[in-house]
Amino acid sequence: MVSMETTATVEPIALLRGAGLRVTDSRIAVIAALADHPHSGVDAVLTAVSMHLPHTSRQAVHNVLNDLTEAGIARRIEPAGQPGLFELRVGDNHHHIVCQRCGAVADVDCVTGHAPCLTPSTTSGFDLTEAEVTFWGICSACKVTQAEPAASAL
Amino acid sequence: MVSMETTATVEPIALLRGAGLRVTDSRIAVIAALADHPHSGVDAVLTAVSMHLPHTSRQAVHNVLNDLTEAGIARRIEPAGQPGLFELRVGDNHHHIVCQRCGAVADVDCVTGHAPCLTPSTTSGFDLTEAEVTFWGICSACKVTQAEPAASAL
DNA sequence: AGGTTGTTTTGACTCTGTCAAAAGAGGGGG
DNA sequence: CCCCCTCTTTTGACAGAGTCAAAACAACCT
Numbered sequence: 415m416v417s418m419e420t421t422a423t424v425e426p427i428a429l430l431r432g433a434g435l436r437v438t439d440s441r442i443a444v445i446a447a448l449a450d451h452p453h454s455g456v457d458a459v460l461t462a463v464s465m466h467l468p469h470t471s472r473q474a475v476h477n478v479l480n481d482l483t484e485a486g487i488a489r490r491i492e493p494a495g496q497p498g499l500f501e502l503r504v505g506d507n508h509h510h511i512v513c514q515r516c517g518a519v520a521d522v523d524c525v526t527g528h529a530p531c532l533t534p535s536t537t538s539g540f541d542l543t544e545a546e547v548t549f550w551g552i553c554s555a556c557k558v559t560q561a562e563p564a565a566s567a568l
Numbered sequence: 569m570v571s572m573e574t575t576a577t578v579e580p581i582a583l584l585r586g587a588g589l590r591v592t593d594s595r596i597a598v599i600a601a602l603a604d605h606p607h608s609g610v611d612a613v614l615t616a617v618s619m620h621l622p623h624t625s626r627q628a629v630h631n632v633l634n635d636l637t638e639a640g641i642a643r644r645i646e647p648a649g650q651p652g653l654f655e656l657r658v659g660d661n662h663h664h665i666v667c668q669r670c671g672a673v674a675d676v677d678c679v680t681g682h683a684p685c686l687t688p689s690t691t692s693g694f695d696l697t698e699a700e701v702t703f704w705g706i707c708s709a710c711k712v713t714q715a716e717p718a719a720s721a722l
Numbered sequence: 723a724g725g726t727t728g729t730t731t732t733g734a735c736t737c738t739g740t741c742a743a744a745a746g747a748g749g750g751g752g
Numbered sequence: 753c754c755c756c757c758t759c760t761t762t763t764g765a766c767a768g769a770g771t772c773a774a775a776a777c778a779a780c781c782t
Contacts, residue, residue, distance in 0.1 A: 436728060436779050456769080474730050476770070481729095492648035497769060511694050520692035532686075532701060538674035539708035540665050547686060548700045554693035590748050590759060610738080628761050630739070635760095651738060723782105730777070737770085746761070752754090 424449045424502060433485035443467055444478045445502065448488060452501040453510075453519040459500070493519070493548060509546070513553035522549060578603045578656060587639035593621055598632045599656065602642060606655040607664075607673040613654070647673065647702060663700070667707035676703060 426445040430437045440463065447462035448454060454462070460475045479500050482488035489504045493512045499519060509522045532545040580599040584591045594617065601616035602608060608616070614629045633654050636642035643658045647666045653673060663676045686699040 438729065438779075440730075469731090471731055473732080473771090477729070490648075494644075494646035494652075498648075509688070511688060511692060511696070513694065514697060520694065522688040522690060522692070524689075532703075534663070534665060534676040534703050535678075536676060537703075537705065538665060538676070540667065540674065540703070540705035541711060542665070542703055542705040543668060544704045546702045546704060548702070549686075549688050549691075549694070549696055550698045550700060551691065551694035551696040557695060592748075592760065594761075623762090625762055627740090627763080631760070726779105726781090728777105728779075731775085733773095735770105735772075738768090740767075741765085743764100744762085746759105748759075749757100751756090 429487050433487055435481060435485055439467055440470055440474050441478050441482070443470070444475060444482065445487070448500055448502045452503065452521075453491070453499045454501075455497045455499050457497075491519075493517070509548065511549035511551060513556055514550050515552055515556040518553045518555070520553075522547075583641050587641055589635060589639055594624055594628050595632050595636070597621055597624070598629060598636065599641070602654055602656045606657065606675075607645070607653045608655075609651045609653050611651075645673075647671070663702065665703035665705060667710055668704050669706055669710040672707045672709070674707075676701075 424445060426442040427437050429445060430441055435441065443463040443466050444459055447459045451458060451462065456472065456475050456479065460470065460472055463470050463475060479488060483490050486504060488500045488502055490498050490500055491510060492498045496517055507524045511520050511522050578599060580596040581591050583599060584595055589595065597617040597620050598613055601613045605612060605616065610626065610629050610633065614624065614626055617624050617629060633642060637644050640658060642654050642656055644652050644654055645664060646652045650671055661678045665674050665676050
């Protein structure tokens with residue numbers, strides 16, 4: 415096991431133990447990566463994790479992210495046309511605003527304050543579980559650089 | 569060109585001409601398929617189209633759907649974890665409710681009546697273009713058949 | 723420390739969609 | 753009415769994202 419210093423705000427070990435998941439280097443590193451860079455995809459997480467653990471496989475990152483998501487530690491979002499992104503902010507019903515040019519994602523607090531924060535006019539016989547809101551727009555970086563996508567998107 | 573009878577509600581030829589697109593059998597058949605079965609994916613459209621035009625390729629369906637979407641005749645939605653779905657209802661700001669078990673999709677009229685029908689609390693510097701709402705729940709078929717997915721989903 | 727069980731690695735595979743070149747068809751001009 | 757230019761469609765290879773599965777390995781309970 416490797417000691418990690420990036421545990422300022424979140425406490426990976428406690429999160430994992432609390433979820434009944436074994437504490438492994440990979441999982442700690444993935445949680446740290448998500449804490450540093452929310453809305454990261456598998457590639458971004460793998461890159462971050464590889465700095466501490468060079469032999470980490472892409473599949474391991476997939477495994478960990480799926481495990482964390484199932485355990486309720488992470489949440490997966492998937493804006494149309496993009497690969498899945500992950501974040502640790504979970505349990506509060508917040509939403510996202512996505513840049514249509516560069517794919518950058520920012521958090522948006524719940525529109526009306528409670529979950530599910532919206533009620534459809536007609537549910538067509540569905541039992542409603544959740545309302546997911548995605549705002550689309552152009553991020554401030556792309557507004558300036560009308561020529562090339564913002565670097566922050568990658 | 570093959571004569572189509574399924575043009576009761578929508579008029580494919582007029583739609584295509586109006587958009588400056590050439591009128592082809594494939595395009596007429598795809599529009600007819602979407603008129604009959606909104607929220608269809610490429611596979612479903614291909615199956616429907618193949619009944620009239622057995623030699624239609626999957627790529628042709630992709631082409632047509634992309635062309636229709638760019639022309640504003642069709643709209644593409646992509647619920648998380650599902651392939652893209654297409655519908656002809658376009659221009660009204662309506663939303664969708666998706667079954668978490670079988671993937672069935674139903675339309676939901678705009679939550680408050682105007683587009684964009686929601687305003688985020690903070691836009692994080694983004695220029696807002698659109699608000700997309702996806703409701704998640706369990707469809708009536710899946711409520712009954714708690715064991716196997718509803719056939720309507722396929 | 724030892725063994726059981728859960729993780730990680732490795733690599734093949736599926737699914738969805740795009741790219742590109744050649745063959746074919748729409749439709750405006752003659 | 754026919755021709756020809758251009759747009760569509762076919763065909764087949766390819767790319768991106770993710771899953772499946774078996775063997776090697778590590779966490780952690782006792």
